[in-house]
Amino acid sequence: MVKSFIKPNIVISRCIEFDKCRYNAQIISSDFVKKLKPHFNFIAVCPEVEIGLGIPRSAVRVVLNNKKKQLIQPETNKNFTEEMNEFCIDFLNHIENIDGFILKSRSPSCGIKDVRIYPKSEKTAPIYRESGFLGEHVLKFFTNSSIEDEARLRNPAIREHFLRKIYTMSSFRKVIKSSDINELIKFHSENKFLLLSYGQKYLKKLGQIVANNKKQSLKTILEEYEQNLYLAFNKGARCTNNINVLQHTFGYVSNNLNSDEKKMFIDSITDFRNGRISLSVPLNLIKSWVLRFDVEYLRNQTFFEPYPLELLDANAISICSLREYWQ
Numbered sequence: 043m044v045k046s047f048i049k050p051n052i053v054i055s056r057c058i059e060f061d062k063c064r065y066n067a068q069i070i071s072s073d074f075v076k077k078l079k080p081h082f083n084f085i086a087v088c089p090e091v092e093i094g095l096g097i098p099r100s101a102v103r104v105v106l107n108n109k110k111k112q113l114i115q116p117e118t119n120k121n122f123t124e125e126m127n128e129f130c131i132d133f134l135n136h137i138e139n140i141d142g143f144i145l146k147s148r149s150p151s152c153g154i155k156d157v158r159i160y161p162k163s164e165k166t167a168p169i170y171r172e173s174g175f176l177g178e179h180v181l182k183f184f185t186n187s188s189i190e191d192e193a194r195l196r197n198p199a200i201r202e203h204f205l206r207k208i209y210t211m212s213s214f215r216k217v218i219k220s221s222d223i224n225e226l227i228k229f230h231s232e233n234k235f236l237l238l239s240y241g242q243k244y245l246k247k248l249g250q251i252v253a254n255n256k257k258q259s260l261k262t263i264l265e266e267y268e269q270n271l272y273l274a275f276n277k278g279a280r281c282t283n284n285i286n287v288l289q290h291t292f293g294y295v296s297n298n299l300n301s302d303e304k305k306m307f308i309d310s311i312t313d314f315r316n317g318r319i320s321l322s323v324p325l326n327l328i329k330s331w332v333l334r335f336d337v338e339y340l341r342n343q344t345f346f347e348p349y350p351l352e353l354l355d356a357n358a359i360s361i362c363s364l365r366e367y368w369q
């Protein structure tokens with residue numbers, strides 16, 4: 043089960059672990075990004091520096107004017123809206139093969155949500171919160187991509203989904219590049235249980251696309267498959283679906299196990315369901331039995347190793363939380 047992974051290409055706000063480019067010349071620390079650095083190809087960008095603002099600089103804010111968002115620097119009363127929009131569109135038009143984004147939370151320039159929107163540039167309370175400038179353009183240009191901010195990525199359930207989706211989509215890029223139906227069949231087969239953890243609906247739909255009963259061209263098949271793959275990853279895998287896959291795969295090895303081993307597995311599922319242990323515990327139990335009993339069918343399933351083991355989060359116990367993080 044020694045796996046090789048394609049390095050995902052990720053755009054990141056430059057002030058997160060890359061450069062002291064914030065308005066106050068500070069850097070944002072993120073343990074998760076530190077961990078990702080050897081595994082991702084990062085494209086670090088600071089829109090405010092790109093449009094010519096210095097470091098340090100007086101802060102900018104989003105002000106609503108005639109229902110349109112404006113990027114204003116209150117101290118100088120300068121309006122940077124046009125420069126910022128031009129930069130964002132030009133930048134996003136020139137990047138290719140991007141698997142996702144990690145943007146600075148709450149930033150008027152980079153934020154994807156929770157950015158304070160003010161009624162005027164003078165000191166006053168925000169009237170609501172939504173995306174900033176780059177954040178808004180990214181959400182429009184790359185609707186289906188993995189787009190997160192560093193604050194949300196402190197949540198283990200969000201991190202787990204982010205990594206699963208990013209690595210699956212970067213591996214699918216290889217399938218598209220190959221233009222080979224056999225590569226698509228292999229991809230679908232190896233991702234079967236991972237997709238099942240996101241629900242039956244899209245696994246079935248994707249299976250039908252690969253079966254190609256409508257005799258469509260390979261180009262159409264790949265396009266349709268990609269669209270539905272994005273839909274499958276639209277939200278994180280539910281805890282119950284992860285358990286369903288664990289139980290399903292347990293069926294392939296259970297006949298070879300003694301009663302103590304079976305009990306250990308069933309207890310681990312209960313502990314996972316109750317948020318006492320991470321998914322990796324029952325998952326690694328199955329994985330070890332797959333190796334021990336040489337279960338060919340499960341050996342290459344990405345569900346057991348959707349991303350490099352070094353990125354595994356041993357503390358991801360809240361993954362079974364019922365909260366909806368993807369609204």
Ligand code: SF4
Nearest residue numbers: 056057088146149152
């Ligand atoms: S949030 Fe964006 S614009 Fe602000 S410092 Fe960071 S990278 Fe630059």
